[in-house]
Amino acid sequence: MADLMPDMIAGAKFKYVLRLADDQLILGQRLGEWCGHAPTLEEDLALANIGLDLLGQARSLFTYAGEVEGEGRSEDDLAFLRQERDYFNALLMEQPNGDFAVTIVRQLFHAAFMVPFWSAMTGSSDKTLAAVAAKSLKEVEYHLRHCSEWIIRLGDGTEESHVRTQAALDELWGYASELFEMDEVADEMLVTGVGVDAAALKDDWDATVDAVLARATLNRPEDSWSQTGGRSGQHSEHMGHILSDLQYMQRTYPGLSW
Amino acid sequence: MYSQGLIGADGTTHEDEEFLTAFQARIDAELKIEPNDPMPAGYRKTLVRQIAQHAHSEIVGMLPEGNWITRAPTLRRKAALLAKVQDEGGHGLYLYSAAETLGVSREELVDQLLSGKAKYSSIFNYPTQTWADIGTIGWLVDGAAIMNQIPLCRCSFGPYARAMIRVCKEESFHQRQGYEIMLTLCRGSDEQKAMAQDALNRWWWPSLMMFGPHDAESTHSDQSMAWKIKRFTNDELRQKFIDATVPQAEFLGLTVPDPELKWNEDKGGYDHGEIDWNEFWSVVKGNGICNRARLKARRMAHDDNAWVREAALAYAEKASVRETAVAAQ
Numbered sequence: 001m002a003d004l005m006p007d008m009i010a011g012a013k014f015k016y017v018l019r020l021a022d023d024q025l026i027l028g029q030r031l032g033e034w035c036g037h038a039p040t041l042e043e044d045l046a047l048a049n050i051g052l053d054l055l056g057q058a059r060s061l062f063t064y065a066g067e068v069e070g071e072g073r074s075e076d077d078l079a080f081l082r083q084e085r086d087y088f089n090a091l092l093m094e095q096p097n098g099d100f101a102v103t104i105v106r107q108l109f110h111a112a113f114m115v116p117f118w119s120a121m122t123g124s125s126d127k128t129l130a131a132v133a134a135k136s137l138k139e140v141e142y143h144l145r146h147c148s149e150w151i152i153r154l155g156d157g158t159e160e161s162h163v164r165t166q167a168a169l170d171e172l173w174g175y176a177s178e179l180f181e182m183d184e185v186a187d188e189m190l191v192t193g194v195g196v197d198a199a200a201l202k203d204d205w206d207a208t209v210d211a212v213l214a215r216a217t218l219n220r221p222e223d224s225w226s227q228t229g230g231r232s233g234q235h236s237e238h239m240g241h242i243l244s245d246l247q248y249m250q251r252t253y254p255g256l257s258w
Numbered sequence: 259m260y261s262q263g264l265i266g267a268d269g270t271t272h273e274d275e276e277f278l279t280a281f282q283a284r285i286d287a288e289l290k291i292e293p294n295d296p297m298p299a300g301y302r303k304t305l306v307r308q309i310a311q312h313a314h315s316e317i318v319g320m321l322p323e324g325n326w327i328t329r330a331p332t333l334r335r336k337a338a339l340l341a342k343v344q345d346e347g348g349h350g351l352y353l354y355s356a357a358e359t360l361g362v363s364r365e366e367l368v369d370q371l372l373s374g375k376a377k378y379s380s381i382f383n384y385p386t387q388t389w390a391d392i393g394t395i396g397w398l399v400d401g402a403a404i405m406n407q408i409p410l411c412r413c414s415f416g417p418y419a420r421a422m423i424r425v426c427k428e429e430s431f432h433q434r435q436g437y438e439i440m441l442t443l444c445r446g447s448d449e450q451k452a453m454a455q456d457a458l459n460r461w462w463w464p465s466l467m468m469f470g471p472h473d474a475e476s477t478h479s480d481q482s483m484a485w486k487i488k489r490f491t492n493d494e495l496r497q498k499f500i501d502a503t504v505p506q507a508e509f510l511g512l513t514v515p516d517p518e519l520k521w522n523e524d525k526g527g528y529d530h531g532e533i534d535w536n537e538f539w540s541v542v543k544g545n546g547i548c549n550r551a552r553l554k555a556r557r558m559a560h561d562d563n564a565w566v567r568e569a570a571l572a573y574a575e576k577a578s579v580r581e582t583a584v585a586a587q
């Protein structure tokens with residue numbers, strides 16, 4: 001029994017890192033859809049920037065997940081060649097771009113979570129994850145500033161922008177709770193000093209989001225509903241369509257170098 | 259990019275002889291003209307048109323390549339493509355700023371693009387059908403852009419010349435990246451090689467058209483040459499491009515889709531077949547495969563997101579009123 005322990009820990013770590021990678025990949029993929037279609041040229045560059053940050057983080061995490069797993073899977077094997085049920089991103093990340101308000105609210109929810117998450121992860125006993133965290137923290141701090149500024153402008157801008165942004169908040173609110181979920185995998189990582197107590201980040205997230213919403217003259221929606229499933233591979237209808245784009249080349253032309 | 263930027267340019271000036279001679283003397287002395295310097299109205303107008311068309315080309319050019327961001331075959335390629343398309347947006351921004359130094363606002367220029375009044379390079383009205391198109395665009399389209407833009411680094415108008423120096427560095431990075439995609443395909447499976455050949459077949463002629471009409475048809479070329487807005491003629495640049503690119507195609511093991519292409523020892527360059535100018539003018543006039551889709555996409559991005567820009571403006575006004583109120587207290 002005692003010899004099984006390292007393997008079990010490696011298995012949990014693989015899954016933990018993979019979840020984290022999937023979050024950044026799927027949200028980065030969504031941001032890539034904006035390219036060339038944003039409200040201003042400056043915002044086109046900014047959304048691409050954020051998408052590039054997330055893709056870069058995903059690449060480091062996939063590569064590391066492959067090393068942890070030890071079966072020779074590359075970043076691309078992991079990113080492109082799994083079945084839908086084996087992707088573990090939170091459902092928030094796969095939600096469609098909608099209008100600009102939806103995109104920015106989604107990004108705010110993500111960044112307000114990832115800032116304290118990466119901050120805590122810099123203290124990980126796992127040197128690789130601590131290093132990824134230190135680099136990613138700087139990036140998501142910028143994402144959080146950028147999104148907060150937009151939320152404030154949209155909320156306190158025109159009647160229309162206020163209504164749209166409130167609607168975006170209402171539409172996505174129930175997807176935030178999944179970010180704070182803990183399960184066996186996450187608990188295992190927490191007790192071994194590798195992972196982060198996501199549940200404990202809720203107060204931080206609430207404070208950040210509440211402050212932004214107050215300045216934006218927007219209402220914090222009621223915590224009356226929540227969605228879950230992504231961490232166990234149970235996705236919304238959107239995921240299959242994301243994968244049909246994402247995996248198109250690798251599925252159509254298996255086993256080639258590009 | 260784009261010598262097509264001169265199509266329809268009207269370089270007519272009404273300044274007196276003395277003014278024009280003095281201006282020409284500055285040009286001939288290779289002095290840079292800066293935004294606040296006196297300049298003939300025709301010079302200003304020609305530059306605004308050319309820089310704006312270049313800027314529009316960068317922006318519309320984001321669409322065909324953007325079409326493959328979500329489908330790029332590897333994470334490395336996806337990140338590189340997103341960064342490349344982002345660069346093109348940056349070029350657009352930079353060029354709109356250069357045009358603004360000549361007293362025309364970005365809003366005005368964008369309106370001209372969206373109304374169909376302003377042109378952009380014809381090349382971006384062709385569809386990206388396969389991943390190999392992404393390699394081919396980098397290789398040929400960025401390659402042709404560089405051919406056009408290297409001489410523009412010595413353009414007589416300072417802000418444009420300086421913009422081109424920065425832009426050219428990035429375009430040559432794009433060109434190498436595109437060629438590297440092609441190299442990977444051509445060293446890959448038969449299917450990949452066929453994909454690369456098919457892309458070259460479709461993009462070769464449109465790439466040659468990027469240099470604009472034959473010199474004989476290029477009405478305003480002479481004045482632009484005299485003002486050193488242009489340094490080489492369309493046909494000269496096209497020839498340079500062909501001479502540089504054919505050996506690259508050979509190295510890839512691809513066949514340039516021109517049966518008349520042949521090395522000419524005497525001229526030290528390639529002879530080539532005639533471009534289909536009917537196709538060229540049809541695309542320039544708005545009837546290419548993607549003209550309508552490209553403009554529609556730009557208009558949708560503009561119109562559907564108008565509320566976002568209005569919100570930013572309304573917020574800025576409120577914020578300044580609040581600031582004034584605080585200051586008054």
Ligand SMILES: [Fe+2]
Pocket residue numbers: 259316349403429
């Ligand atoms: Fe260009």
Ligand SMILES: [Fe+2]
Pocket residue numbers: 316345346349425429
């Ligand atoms: Fe460019």
Ligand SMILES: [Fe+2]
Pocket residue numbers: 346400428429432
């Ligand atoms: Fe480029």
